[in-house]
Amino acid sequence: MNIINTILVSLLSHLPKWIVKPFASPYVAGVTTDDAVKAVKALNKKGFVATIDILGEHVHSKDESFKIRDDYRNLYDTIAKENLNANISLKPTHLGLEIDPLLAEENLNSVLEKAKENNNFMRIDMENSPYTDATIDIYKKCLYKYDKVGMVLQSYLKRTEKDISNLDSEKFNCRICKGIYHEDEEIAYHDKKEIHERFFSNIKAILSGKGYAAIATHDIPLINKIEKWIIENKIPFDKFEFQVLYGVPMGNRLLELLEKGYTVRNYVPFGESWFDYSIRRLKENPNIMWYVLGNMFKH
Ligand SMILES: Cc1cc2nc3c(=O)[nH]c(=O)nc-3n(C[C@H](O)[C@H](O)[C@H](O)COP(=O)(O)OP(=O)(O)OC[C@H]3O[C@@H](n4cnc5c(N)ncnc54)[C@H](O)[C@@H]3O)c2cc1C
Numbered sequence: 001m002n003i004i005n006t007i008l009v010s011l012l013s014h015l016p017k018w019i020v021k022p023f024a025s026p027y028v029a030g031v032t033t034d035d036a037v038k039a040v041k042a043l044n045k046k047g048f049v050a051t052i053d054i055l056g057e058h059v060h061s062k063d064e065s066f067k068i069r070d071d072y073r074n075l076y077d078t079i080a081k082e083n084l085n086a087n088i089s090l091k092p093t094h095l096g097l098e099i100d101p102l103l104a105e106e107n108l109n110s111v112l113e114k115a116k117e118n119n120n121f122m123r124i125d126m127e128n129s130p131y132t133d134a135t136i137d138i139y140k141k142c143l144y145k146y147d148k149v150g151m152v153l154q155s156y157l158k159r160t161e162k163d164i165s166n167l168d169s170e171k172f173n174c175r176i177c178k179g180i181y182h183e184d185e186e187i188a189y190h191d192k193k194e195i196h197e198r199f200f201s202n203i204k205a206i207l208s209g210k211g212y213a214a215i216a217t218h219d220i221p222l223i224n225k226i227e228k229w230i231i232e233n234k235i236p237f238d239k240f241e242f243q244v245l246y247g248v249p250m251g252n253r254l255l256e257l258l259e260k261g262y263t264v265r266n267y268v269p270f271g272e273s274w275f276d277y278s279i280r281r282l283k284e285n286p287n288i289m290w291y292v293l294g295n296m297f298k299h
Contacts, residue, residue: 154179
């Protein structure tokens, strides 16, 4: 069944967007800011907080990067105006990192000013390994200007343990995720069990240090293991939060976490570039197609 699912998902990426849209819709809030606002309001009503991402990456011109910069600046104002319990996640290559690191830095600074004006938080997502050093560098520079900024480290990268120990401080706010890109075996673990164990030890390292951890995974046994360790070690609730991607089915586990008083944040992506993002999500779990088809027929 898995091979059939994988082939079907590969076929989907060659089909017209209107055919793919029903399969994509669970993963993206929509195309417009209004769609994102609606999705976040619904999440807030249930007790979840959110981090909003404008879909896209690797802009090819300065003008394109300025547009994204302004879209993110406006998004901070919208979050405040609509009284949403949400912050923002953004990708450095969406703000020009591939064109020029200085351009990305200037754009990020401009978005950061808006975050500061609104007393909100900004998280810098982590992309593939050619950008790791530059992203850490930009993050450190942002921290000089404003405290409420965070970054992401990926457990599949062999360097992550060292990065955590180098970055540890009271201001260190780090999302740990497994990592989504294809990386060479020289620099990254490929074995799923190893990545699962590294994730656990990365979270323990942050929480045993001075920083704040965002635990970003849908791996329920891993969430259970981390929660048990957090309880045993009496880690204060204001030192961490759980994070998941919008639309990924988690059964009752997220509600259980909420009921225990933990912060649970949904990563809510929206925008014109929904197609590539959704295909990536479907490739991660082709079984989702049957779940979507089931829902379509139910309605
Ligand atoms: C909030 C958040 C932010 C992230 N930010 C980044 C980032 O900045 N950089 C980066 O490289 N990666 C990022 N990721 C992606 C991450 O690296 C993983 O690729 C992704 O989360 C899948 O890993 P997993 O920990 O859920 O474990 P897995 O072992 O992959 O999955 C665990 C279980 O969840 C299911 N599952 C996982 N994904 C899906 C899905 N899309 N649909 C349905 N079921 C699914 C699996 O089938 C499996 O049953 C982020 C993930 C989250 C949750």
